[in-house]
Amino acid sequence: MQGDFSRVTFDKDRRFSAVLAQQGRVQLDADLNEQTAILMHYMRTLVTDLFGPAVYPAGPEGNLAGGFKVAFENGTFSVTRGRMYVDGILCECERGTDYQSQPDSPLDPDRKPDFPSSFLVYLRVWERLVTAAQEPSLREVALGLHGPDTSARTRVVWQLDWMPADGSIFPLKPGPFLAGRLEERFKPRGTLAAKVARPEEGTAPCDLPPESGYRGPENQLYRVEIHQGGTEGTATFKWSRENASVVLPVRSAAGATLELESLGRDGRLGVEAGDIVEVVDDATVRRAAADEILKTSTSLYRVLEADHTARQVVLHADPSQDRHQPGLGADPALHPVLRRWDHRPEPAKPEKAQEGTDDQRQANRHTLPVEQDRWIDLEDGVQIRFGADEDEKKPQKYRTGDYWLIPARVVTGEVEWPKDGQGEWSQEEPHGVGYHYAPLALVIKADGADKHKVSDARTPLRQPPPHPTGPGRPDQPDQPDQ
Numbered sequence: 001m002q003g004d005f006s007r008v009t010f011d012k013d014r015r016f017s018a019v020l021a022q023q024g025r026v027q028l029d030a031d032l033n034e035q036t037a038i039l040m041h042y043m044r045t046l047v048t049d050l051f052g053p054a055v056y057p058a059g060p061e062g063n064l065a066g067g068f069k070v071a072f073e074n075g076t077f078s079v080t081r082g083r084m085y086v087d088g089i090l091c092e093c094e095r096g097t098d099y100q101s102q103p104d105s106p107l108d109p110d111r112k113p114d115f116p117s118s119f120l121v122y123l124r125v126w127e128r129l130v131t132a133a134q135e136p137s138l139r140e141v142a143l144g145l146h147g148p149d150t151s152a153r154t155r156v157v158w159q160l161d162w163m164p165a166d167g168s169i170f171p172l173k174p175g176p177f178l179a180g181r182l183e184e185r186f187k188p189r190g191t192l193a194a195k196v197a198r199p200e201e202g203t204a205p206c207d208l209p210p211e212s213g214y215r216g217p218e219n220q221l222y223r224v225e226i227h228q229g230g231t232e233g234t235a236t237f238k239w240s241r242e243n244a245s246v247v248l249p250v251r252s253a254a255g256a257t258l259e260l261e262s263l264g265r266d267g268r269l270g271v272e273a274g275d276i277v278e279v280v281d282d283a284t285v286r287r288a289a290a291d292e293i294l295k296t297s298t299s300l301y302r303v304l305e306a307d308h309t310a311r312q313v314v315l316h317a318d319p320s321q322d323r324h325q326p327g328l329g330a331d332p333a334l335h336p337v338l339r340r341w342d343h344r345p346e347p348a349k350p351e352k353a354q355e356g357t358d359d360q361r362q363a364n365r366h367t368l369p370v371e372q373d374r375w376i377d378l379e380d381g382v383q384i385r386f387g388a389d390e391d392e393k394k395p396q397k398y399r400t401g402d403y404w405l406i407p408a409r410v411v412t413g414e415v416e417w418p419k420d421g422q423g424e425w426s427q428e429e430p431h432g433v434g435y436h437y438a439p440l441a442l443v444i445k446a447d448g449a450d451k452h453k454v455s456d457a458r459t460p461l462r463q464p465p466p467h468p469t470g471p472g473r474p475d476q477p478d479q480p481d482q
Helices: 029-051 174-186 282-287 358-363
Strands: 070-073 076-079 082-086 089-093 118-130 153-164 192-196 220-228 236-240 247-254 257-260 276-280 300-307 312-315 337-341 375-377 382-386 403-409 436-445 452-456
Touching (some): 029 082, 070 436, 076 153, 076 436, 082 436, 089 118, 118 174, 174 436, 192 220, 192 403, 236 337, 276 282, 382 403
Antiparallel strands (some): 070 076, 082 089, 118 153, 118 436, 192 382, 220 236, 247 257, 247 337, 257 312, 276 300, 300 312
16 A cells, blocks of 8 residues: 555564553554554454355345346446455445446456457456545545645455456366466566665674665655566566655646646655656556556656646656556546656666567666566665576566565664564565455357357355254253243
C-alpha cells in the first residue's frame, strides 16, 4: 500500500493475537494498522478453513445460482449478482455484469476479446489503497476544502478474466489447472534483501568511513517496486523514500503541462524540477493487475519546470500521448494523480536493460535495471540485492507492481530487515501485491455450432447440517423427568 505509514509491522509468523494500548504511551499508526491486520487475518483464515478457499453462498431455498454464475451469449460472458469468498475475502457483485463492463475492468474501452474455442473464466481478487485523491468523500471539508489529509482506506477489487484451456484441464480440474498456469507465469518469484553499508571487518573505530550505516537525516520507509515485469535483463525497478506516498491530484492537463491541486505540503513532500514522476489513474491501476509477466508499463517522466504559484509542472513528454492509454491524466473521472519517485537513473543504461520492444524501452527510460546477486546503492547507505537464480532454466520472475518495504531508522543507523539462520540478510519474496484467484467456469464452443457450453467450476458453500434440539440429541442422552 502506497500510503504515508511509519512502517508495516504485521507478521503472521509472530502469532500476535491483539494490540494492547497502554496508558500514557505514544500512539503509533503502525499499532492501529497492525490490530486491523491481525483481525482481518483471523477472520479470513477462519472463513477459508471452515468453507474452503473459493466458495459462494447458495441462494434461498436451495437455489444454487448464487453469485458469479457464468453465462456466455452475444459473443461474451457475464456473471450474475451475488457474493463469493476468495481466500476469505468477501467479493460482492451488486448487479450482474459482463466481461467488458465489469466495475474494475482492466480492458481498454474499445478492445474486443477474441475468445478461443475453449477457455477458463476466473476471478482475480486484490486490494488497493484509496485516499482522498481517489475518493474525495474521505476528506473532512470542515478542515478546509484542501485541508490536511486523514486516514486512507483499502478497497477489495475483483476482476473477471480468462485464459485458454486445453485437454489437460480435464484430469487436473479447473482449480489445479488455474494454479498451475499461474505458477508457470510467476514462479519462482523474484526476491530481495536489504541492508546498510558497513565497513570491512577489522576497521578501527577511528577509521570508520563516513558512509557506513544509515546516514539519512530522518526516519524513512523505503519502497522498492518493480516497474517493468520479466526476468533479469528485461525487468526494471523504481524506488521511493516515502513509500511512494507523495501523490498530487491532477486538476487539468494541457499537453506536457499539468495543473495540480498543489505542489506538495513542503519541499520534502512535494515536487521540484528534476524529479522523476509517474502519472497514474484508476485505469492504469486496474490494468497493472493483469496476469502477464511481461507487459508494457506506464512511462515515467522527468519534471522540467515546477511553478508553485500557478501549481503547474512541465514534464519532458506529454502523458496523454501514451500509446496504451490515450488521454492519460486528462480525464477527471479517472482521478489522475502525479506520483513522485526518488531514484535518479543513469543517463546511459547497460545494454541488457535496453532489451524488449520499443514500447518497453520507452517505459523503462527513467527506471533502473534489475541486476541480480549484487548490492545496489539506493541512498544514504541503504543497499538492496536481488536474489540469484537457483536454476538457469527457471530464472526468478518479477511481476509489475511487486514491492518491498524497508524501514530505515536514524537512532540505530540500520534498516529493519530479517536475517536467515546463517546470520545473512534474508532474501524475501515481495511484500505485495497479494493476488487471489478462483475458477468460475469452463466455456467450450460446440463443434459446428455458435453455441457454447458452460460448465460451472464454482464451489458452493458447505452448509453445516441443522443442529438437533431438545431430547434425543446425539451428543446428549435423554434425561429422565424429574
